[in-house]
Amino acid sequence: MDRGAGEGAALAHDVLPGPPALRVHTAAIVDSDADLLAAAVPFVEEGLRAGDLTVLSCGPEAATLLAGAFGEALGGVERDARMALLDTRAPDALGVTRQLLARAAETRSGRLRVLGQVQFGSDPVSWREGQRYEAAVNALLDGCPLTAMCLYDSRVLPTAVVSSARLTHPQVVADGRWVDSPEYCDPRDFLRLLPVPREPVEDIPPVLAIDDAPTLAGLRHALAAALETRVPDRDQREDLHLAISEVAANAFRHGRRPVSARLWADGTRMVCTITDAGGTFGDPLAGFQPAHGDDLSRGGMGLWLARKLWDSVDLLPGAHGLTVRLCTRLH
Structure with missing residues (x-):
């Protein structure tokens, strides 16, 4: 010193x-x-x-x-x-x-x-x-x-x-x-x-685009298939799928159909959006911790897992519902 x-x-x-x-x-x-x-x-x-x-x-x-x-x-x-x-x-x-x-x-x-x-x-x-x-x-x-x-x-x-x-x-x-x-x-x-920056990868055509997914299981399967070809690291692929599956489940359980999804990837970064036509809830503090505290058996972990497993998560309320936008770097 x-x-x-x-x-x-x-x-x-x-x-x-x-x-x-x-x-x-x-x-x-x-x-x-x-x-x-x-x-x-x-x-x-x-x-x-x-x-x-x-x-x-x-x-x-x-x-x-x-x-x-x-x-x-x-x-x-x-x-x-x-x-x-x-x-x-x-x-x-x-x-x-x-x-x-x-x-x-x-x-x-x-x-x-x-x-x-x-x-x-x-x-x-x-x-x-x-x-x-x-x-x-x-x-x-x-x-x-x-x-x-x-x-x-x-x-x-x-x-x-x-x-x-x-x-x-x-x-x-x-x-x-x-x-x-x-x-x-x-x-x-x-x-x-805080402004939500648009990722450059969103300017290319999405690798997955689903409007009005008929079932949660079908949407999860389609997301898994898209990740399989776009995320080379197995551990990261499993983490990303777990998180977006939970977000999709929230859209079906707590939102209102139609539920749609978009996925963009360029080998370096990935963006996924899940949109439902329900309410415009968008508490910006949601997901920084489990919704029900330490008792994880009560659920409320979807957005928390998303924030843990993706680099950033944004809740974007709009005139036609709520979009959850997830972005991350690829390993």
């Missing part, structure tokens, strides 16, 4: 007040190692003093930087990169967080504290999924004994991702203090307002 970074961290510890005890989700926008440490060090130290279950969720470079600042003290901090969406989709990251919350209940403070480094991937599709995740947790974890700080490093993140931090975090770190973000947006409003 360079001397300047260490001095910056020590100064910040004097001026940064401790965060409120419950349910805080804040963003710290940084542009140097010194800025990163100035935000992160007092945050982690506060958690260790309070007896929080303190977890570091970041990449190896930030972990090394923090190790230099903390030394042996970092041994009291757990590490789990999944909450920062590193090789993890949002439903699984939320599942990990809930498991840690259960463990935190047994600690001295009963609280979970997470320091996360924002790394949403290298393309606009993954950036959008990361932004959705940051917004959704505000509603899905509301009231939980959780204090989270997300580090947005403007040296490596695109401007659009950095700018969204103020929209998806109720608090931000400004001039060394925790303040309410004047730009914070209600999670559902933020998710609804």
Whole structure:
């Protein structure tokens, strides 16, 4: 660690007040190692003093930087990169967080504290999924004994991702203090307002087009046959089919006929849409966790499985019903 970074961290510890005890989700926008440490060090130290279950969720470079600042003290901090969406989709990251919350209940403070480094991937599709995740947790974890700080490093993140931090975090770190973000947006409003990008693969003819599928079994069979010739990886093929089968089942059980399907694929990416003529339900938070909580025997797993197994899922209400749109990269 360079001397300047260490001095910056020590100064910040004097001026940064401790965060409120419950349910805080804040963003710290940084542009140097010194800025990163100035935000992160007092945050982690506060958690260790309070007896929080303190977890570091970041990449190896930030972990090394923090190790230099903390030394042996970092041994009291757990590490789990999944909450920062590193090789993890949002439903699984939320599942990990809930498991840690259960463990935190047994600690001295009963609280979970997470320091996360924002790394949403290298393309606009993954950036959008990361932004959705940051917004959704505000509603899905509301009231939980959780204090989270997300580090947005403007040296490596695109401007659009950095700018969204103020929209998806109720608090931000400004001039060394925790303040309410004047730009914070209600999670559902933020998710609804996010534009749905059209995939280039949708500009070619679909490899499967079914209007008014007569039966769920027939639709599932047709989807399986299309996937068989378009998805070379067997494990991915089975995962994708499981998810779209569940979405199709939802359309038949909870929607209204006609039920239609479209599938596009170009060897690199795949898009599937399932449309029914039922209501225009489209809660943008649906599917980030099972509809009935941990009791999976009650069902309600269709959209949750879809979000777990496809890269992105959009619920698109329209004048003639609801379309579920699923997109993914092919292995």
